[in-house]
Amino acid sequence: MRKQMLILSSLLLAMILFVGITSCKKSTSSTTSFGLSSLKAGAIDLNGAVPPTNVPTSPTITAVFTVAINATTATTATISLVQGYDTANIAIAVVVTGATITITPTTPPLAGGALYSLKFKAGITSTDGQAIGAFTRSFTTIGTFVPSGAIAYWNFESLPCNDQIGTYPTISPSIATAVTLEASRSAAAGLAARFNGTTSLIEIPNGDLLMNTNKTLDFSLSFWIKEDSTGRKDHFTMGLAGWNGFQFEINNNGHSGKGECKLAATYSLRGDTTASQDLWYNAEDTLSYPTYTYCRDLTSNGGTGVNGLLVEKWANVVCTYDHTTKVGTMYINGQIMKSQDFNLAPITNPIHNASGLKYAGNPGNNTFVFGFIQDKVDPTITDSWADYNIPTNNHFIGWLDDVRIFHKVITPNEILLMYNSEKP
Secondary structure, three states: OHHHHHHHHHHHHHHHHHHHHHHHHHHHHOOOOOOEEEEEEOOEEOOOOOOOOOEOOOOOEEEEEOOOEOHHHOOOOOEEEEEOOOOOEEOEEEEEEOOEEEEEEOOOOOOOOOEEEEEEOOOOEEOOOOEOOOEEEEEEEOOOOOOOOEEEEEOOOOOOOOOOOOOOOOOOOOEEEOOEEEEOOOOOOOEEEEEEOOOOEEEEOOHHHHOOOOOOOOEEEEEEEEEOOOOOOEEEEEEEOHHHOEEEEEEOOHHHHOOEEEEEEEEEOHHHOEEEEEEEEOOOOOOOOOOEEEEOOOHHHOOOOOOOOOEOOOEEEEEEEEOOOOEEEEEEOOEEEEEEEHHHOOOOOHHHHOOOEOOOOOOOOOOEEEOOOOOOOOOOOOOHHHOOOOOOOOEOEEEEEEEEEEOOOOOHHHHHHHHHHHOO
């Protein structure tokens, strides 16, 4: 009996030891693996199969992992936010709390309607020494894309249509004459300014400040336009002392009815002198002047005229001038239409030495206008065809919206992204 009790005790002890060893092995193997649990911008999932397109431009991004993070390994050295259209690294703040990493852009808001990549490099570890491999998640911000750095912007959402950035006017308010506000190209675009083709005008004081008077800045002009061909083939869309400042015009009769358009402007030269030159696009594949380097041929599909790009339909027009390269470029609907290089002008031509744009109009009237080639008071151009008071002159008839001026060259990528995000 005693022998049987001893055997039973031995068996019981063996079972206890076995259970204990097994329990220890289970505890060791149950260590939680280091991985990403969730990645969100607010409530928006950044870790799904399809990258989201509605992320706010001032997001707070939280990355939650399965175990606590070693804070010394999760920094801006291992986490970055990259802007898609120019591959710029966006400044961010990185804060680690337990198993959560919070990422916040520290620059002004991200661009609207733009693609961003959030990159986690290899080297991030957990507090228990586990490592995670590199991974990237992408997202697009909500809204429409606008290049940064505009110095003036008119959105025509209310009269008298003042600059929304706040620089112009600087002394007296804008004056709107016979201008109405109507639905723009889309619901998102809101309202647009409607010009009647005889008397409509918006006058903006101190327009000379819109130009590169210090000779060191570049220039870009961007706007949406829908031309009304009723009763008129030619239009002065906007102007500052005509070509003595800058002005944009459309001629629907040019070149066999295929149309033409141009930005005429005055440029600063050596010795503090000026010369005027047109960035002229005739919708034909012609390089008839030495400075022309590209001209897109649109003659087979209507050019810019009645059946082309600018008449009875909304179009986005962008003109740029790079003072370093001396290259001027025109884009319509995100595509390059015309380029010219002043370096290729004959050395005897003053424009060969052009730098930035410079105002050369009447000092007493530096008013920038929408709807005509120059203001109606103290005009720089005294020819009768440039007289605002003659209603049969080429006053603009149609719609304008979202006019922006930059003292920089906006890039082809920015121009195409802006067009695609704002188009109807």
